[in-house]
Amino acid sequence: MSKALLKGLALTLQTFFRKPVTVQYPDEKRPVPGRFRGRPALVAREDGTPRCVACGLCEKICPSLCIAVTAETGPEGIRALARYRLDLNRCSFCGLCVEACPVEAIIMSADYELAAAGRESLVWDKGRLLAGPGRAGEGRS
Ligand code: SF4
Numbered sequence: 001m002s003k004a005l006l007k008g009l010a011l012t013l014q015t016f017f018r019k020p021v022t023v024q025y026p027d028e029k030r031p032v033p034g035r036f037r038g039r040p041a042l043v044a045r046e047d048g049t050p051r052c053v054a055c056g057l058c059e060k061i062c063p064s065l066c067i068a069v070t071a072e073t074g075p076e077g078i079r080a081l082a083r084y085r086l087d088l089n090r091c092s093f094c095g096l097c098v099e100a101c102p103v104e105a106i107i108m109s110a111d112y113e114l115a116a117a118g119r120e121s122l123v124w125d126k127g128r129l130l131a132g133p134g135r136a137g138e139g140r141s
């Protein structure tokens, strides 16, 4: 019997007695690492409103041109976020929008489940971007 064959048989025997590592996705999910970059998500204040101040820096820095921010004048004349649109069809998950944001209003979330029936359902608005999971290993801040 060749040496290679013996090595192969030894490996088979080793793995035969090992506990299976199969994860029953989607019922079971493996935790993602802390620095994982899932889809971008907006961060809400305690009252549920977006932390975003509609400065437009993320829109300007995005290399894929997938962010559109519209500002409005809120109560007491303060600039506020009217609309936030993010086209996940084009997002490259680079994280530059997060780097550019001066108020930590946008994060790379732990969300990787992005299957959609059509391209239009991958264009997310403010409400959808505020909901859902936050960063890996923590709740929404
Ligand atoms: S992760 Fe990159 S490509 Fe995606 S929205 Fe942010 S800046 Fe644009």
Ligand code: SF4
Pocket: 051, 052, 053, 054, 055, 056, 057, 058, 059, 069, 100, 101, 102, 103, 104, 105, 106
């Ligand atoms: S950079 Fe931050 S505060 Fe400015 S528009 Fe983007 S998410 Fe909002």
